[in-house]
Amino acid sequence: MPECGFTLDGRTCRKRGDHFCRPRAAHAVAFCSELCVHTKDKWARRPFELAPWQRKDIIELLFGEVTWDPDWESYGRRYQIGWIELARKNGSSELLAFIALYLLVGDGVEGAEIYGCAMDRGQAAKVFDVAARMVKLSPVLSSRLVVKDHIKRIIDERTGSYYEVVAADAAGNLGHNPHGVVFDEVLTQRDARLWDAMRTGMGTRAQPMMIAATTAGDDPASFARSEHDECVRIQDDPDRARHRFAYVRNVPEDADPWDEKNWPLANPALGDFLSIRSLRQEAAEAKNDLSKENAFRQYRLNQWVQQAHRWMPMHLYRQCAGTVAPAPDRLRAELAGRRAYGGLDLAGKLDMTAWSLLGPDGLDGKPSMLWRFWPPESAVTFLDSRTNGRVSQWADGGWITVTPGDVIDYDVIYADIAADCATFKVMAAGYDEWSGEPVRQAIQKKTRLDLAPIPQTYRGLTFGMTELMALTKSRGWSHHANPVSEWRGGGGAGWAPPPPRAPPKRPAHPTPPP
Numbered sequence: 001m002p003e004c005g006f007t008l009d010g011r012t013c014r015k016r017g018d019h020f021c022r023p024r025a026a027h028a029v030a031f032c033s034e035l036c037v038h039t040k041d042k043w044a045r046r047p048f049e050l051a052p053w054q055r056k057d058i059i060e061l062l063f064g065e066v067t068w069d070p071d072w073e074s075y076g077r078r079y080q081i082g083w084i085e086l087a088r089k090n091g092s093s094e095l096l097a098f099i100a101l102y103l104l105v106g107d108g109v110e111g112a113e114i115y116g117c118a119m120d121r122g123q124a125a126k127v128f129d130v131a132a133r134m135v136k137l138s139p140v141l142s143s144r145l146v147v148k149d150h151i152k153r154i155i156d157e158r159t160g161s162y163y164e165v166v167a168a169d170a171a172g173n174l175g176h177n178p179h180g181v182v183f184d185e186v187l188t189q190r191d192a193r194l195w196d197a198m199r200t201g202m203g204t205r206a207q208p209m210m211i212a213a214t215t216a217g218d219d220p221a222s223f224a225r226s227e228h229d230e231c232v233r234i235q236d237d238p239d240r241a242r243h244r245f246a247y248v249r250n251v252p253e254d255a256d257p258w259d260e261k262n263w264p265l266a267n268p269a270l271g272d273f274l275s276i277r278s279l280r281q282e283a284a285e286a287k288n289d290l291s292k293e294n295a296f297r298q299y300r301l302n303q304w305v306q307q308a309h310r311w312m313p314m315h316l317y318r319q320c321a322g323t324v325a326p327a328p329d330r331l332r333a334e335l336a337g338r339r340a341y342g343g344l345d346l347a348g349k350l351d352m353t354a355w356s357l358l359g360p361d362g363l364d365g366k367p368s369m370l371w372r373f374w375p376p377e378s379a380v381t382f383l384d385s386r387t388n389g390r391v392s393q394w395a396d397g398g399w400i401t402v403t404p405g406d407v408i409d410y411d412v413i414y415a416d417i418a419a420d421c422a423t424f425k426v427m428a429a430g431y432d433e434w435s436g437e438p439v440r441q442a443i444q445k446k447t448r449l450d451l452a453p454i455p456q457t458y459r460g461l462t463f464g465m466t467e468l469m470a471l472t473k474s475r476g477w478s479h480h481a482n483p484v485s486e487w488r489g490g491g492g493a494g495w496a497p498p499p500p501r502a503p504p505k506r507p508a509h510p511t512p513p514p
Contacts, residue, residue: 001068004075018067018078025064029055031106035140036098039133043273048098048134053268054091058084058247062211063102067242069206076207081199082245083231084213087266087302089274092213096182097131099211101141103180104156104163107207112161112179117168117198119188121152124165127184128152131163168194176201181210187217187224191388195223216250216304218294220314221387221487225304251301253315257293258283266302312472317486320471322364322478328398331370331480332423335359340370342420342429344443344451346436351375352383352400353408354488355417357424358477367477372416373399373484378406387487399484410439414446421447430454 004013008023008030015021029050036048050059065078086092096116104114116131118124135141135154146155152165166176168189181198189195202208217224231246255262263279264270270279279300286296297303305314325331340357347353352375362368375383375391380402383391394400401416403409420426426449431440433453440451454460471477479485 004066006075016068018065020061020064021066021075022064024066025060028059028063028102028106031102032059032098035138036101036134037137038094039130039137045137048094051091051269051272054095057268058095062099062209062245072206074206077209078243079245080202080208080210080243082209082211083227083248084211085216085228085231085248085250085302086213086268087249088215088299089278090267090269091273093127093130093184096127096184096211096213097134099209100127100131100163100180100182101134101154103209104154104161105141105144107179108159109161109179109206110159112156112159113177114161114163114180114182115176115178115198116152116163116165116182116184117194118184119168119190121165121167123185123188124167125152127182128154128163128165166194177204178202178210179205179208181208183210183212184214186212186214186227187222189223190385192223195227216298216302218298218305219387220304221390223388226388228304250303251297253303253318257297257301258287263301266300312469314486316472317479320475320477320479321481322362322366322368323480325480325482328370328372328482331363331368332420335362335368335370336423338362338424340420340424340426342417342426342449343454344417344429344431344436344439346432346439347375347408351379352484353413355413355420357420357426359424362478363480364478366475367471369477369479369482369485371482371485372401372420374401374403374408374413374416376406376408377402377404390483390487394484399482410442413439414442417443417449418447421449428452432456 001016004015004019004021006013006021006023006027008027011023011026013019013021013023032048032050034047038044038046038048062079062082063077066075067078068074069076084092084095100114100116104112116124116128118126132147132149132154135145135147144156144158146157148155154163156162161179176198178198178201181202183195183198186195199210202210212227214224216228219225228248230241231244231248234240234244235246235248249266249268251257251262251265255265260276260280263276267274267279270276282292282296282300286292294305298305303315338359338361340359342358343356345354352373354374355372357370359368359370380391380395391400395402401412403412426447428450429452431451431453433455436453440453443449444451454464468477
C-alpha cells in the first residue's frame with residue numbers, strides 16, 4: 001500500500017492505510033478562511049475563520065480522515081456521510097455553504113455535481129443563498145464561479161461542475177450523480193426518498209460526501225429520528241459504520257432545562273457568535289408559560305420532543321417504560337387472569353381505533369398498560385407516509401392489527417376485545433361517546449362488559465388526565481415501551497374516570513387504584 005502523498009505548502013503526508021492526513025485537513029480549513037467570507041450582520045465580509053469546535057470537531061475530521069480505496073487505487077475521504085445535529089442559530093447554514101463550495105471547487109473534481117437538498121425549494125435555497133453571497137464577496141471565487149440566482153445554480157466552467165438546489169417536493173431526483181450533497185434541516189423530511197435517491201446516486205464517485213445538518217425534531221416515528229438514533233449509536237461506537245461521521249449535541253432529557261450550565265451542550269457557539277441573551281429571554285418565557293417549554297427544549301436545547309407544544313412530557317413518559325415487552329402477546333400472557341379496566345377510542349377514516357387495558361396488579365409492582373390498535377388497510381399507506389414506514393413495521397410485529405378494506409372492520413375489534421375479556425378480569429371500561437353507542441351495544445352483547453361513556457370534553461377528561469400525569473411524574477405505572485403508544489403521545493386510549501361530583505347517567509366504571 002503506497003504512502004498518502006498529499007502535499008500542501010511543502011508538507012507531504014507519508015502515512016499509509018487509514019489515517020488522519022493533516023495536509024488535507026489544513027487544505028479545507030485554509031479554503032474556508034482564505035476564500036470564504038461571512039455574509040451577515042457585523043461579521044459580513046470578514047474572512048470565515050472557523051471556530052475551534054467547528055475546525056477540530058467537524059471540518060478537520062470530515063476532510064482529514066482518509067482510507068485506501070482498492071477499487072480506485074487511491075486514498076479518499078473516510079467519511080461519505082456526515083450528520084451534524086445542533087440547536088438553532090449555531091451556524092449550520094454557513095458551515096453547509098462553505099462545504100458545498102469546497103466540494104465544488106476545492107476537490108478539483110471534473111464534472112462534480114453538488115446538490116443542496118431540503119424539504120422544499122425555499123428551505124434548500126437558504127444555504128444556497130449564503131453560498132452565492134460568499135462567492136460574490138470573494139474576489140477569488142467570484143472570478144471563477146458564475147452565480148445564476150434565478151435558477152439557483154453556481155457553475156464552475158473550468159471543470160464543468162455545478163451546485164444547484166433540489167427539493168423533496170420535486171420530481172426527477174433519481175437521475176443525479178452527486179459528488180457532494182448538503183442536506184439542510186432533515187427533520188422536515190416526510191420520508192427517506194430524497195435521502196436515498198441522493199445516497200444511491202453517489203456510487204460511481206471516488207470520494208463523495210453527503211453532509212446533513214439539522215435540529216432535533218418532534219416526531220419519534222420520522223426518518224430524521226431514525227437517523228438521529230443511528231448516529232447516536234455511531235457516535236458511541238464509530239466502528240459500527242466507519243464511513244459515517246456523527247456530531248450530535250443534545251442536552252439530556254433529564255437535565256435541568258433552566259440551568260445555563262447545560263445550554264452549551266447543544267449550543268457550542270454560545271459565547272462565540274451566539275449570544276446568551278436570547279436564550280435567557282426565551283427560557284424566561286418558557287418557564288412562565290409551559291405551552292412554550294417544548295419549543296424551547298426542541299429548538300434551543302436540541303431535545304427530541306413529541307411536538308412543539310404538548311401536554312405529556314415525553315422524557316417523563318419514557319421513564320415509565322418498566323419491563324420492556326418484546327411483543328404484545330408476551331405481555332398479555334404474563335398478565336393473564338388479573339384485574340383490568342379498559343378504554344375504547346374510536347377513529348376516523350385515516351386514524352386508528354384504540355383499546356387500552358390498565359391492570360392495577362401489573363408487572364414491576366405497579367399498574368401496567370396494554371393496547372390494541374386497528375387501522376383499516378386503506379389507511380396504512382397514508383400512516384406510513386407520516387411515520388417513515390413504521391406503521392407497517394408495527395403491524396408485522398403484532399403491535400397493530402390491520403383490518404381489510406377501506407373502513408375498520410368492527411367484527412375484528414369485537415373479537416379482540418372479547419378475547420381480552422376472556423384473558424383478563426375486565427371490571428369495566430370507558431368509551432368515546434362520539435358515534436359510540438352502536439359499538440357499545442355490540443361489545444356489551446358479546447362480552448357482557450359494562451361500558452360507561454366518557455365525554456370528550458375538558459370536564460370529562462381532566463380528572464383522568466390529572467391522575468395519569470401524577471402517575472407519570474412519580475413513575476407509578478408501566479407502558480412497557482409500546483412503540484405505537486409513544487408515537488400517539490402516551491396515555492391510555494379513551495380511559496378516563498369520570499370527574500367527581502358529576503355522576504353520569506349510567507353507573508360509572510370504578511376508578512383503578514393507583
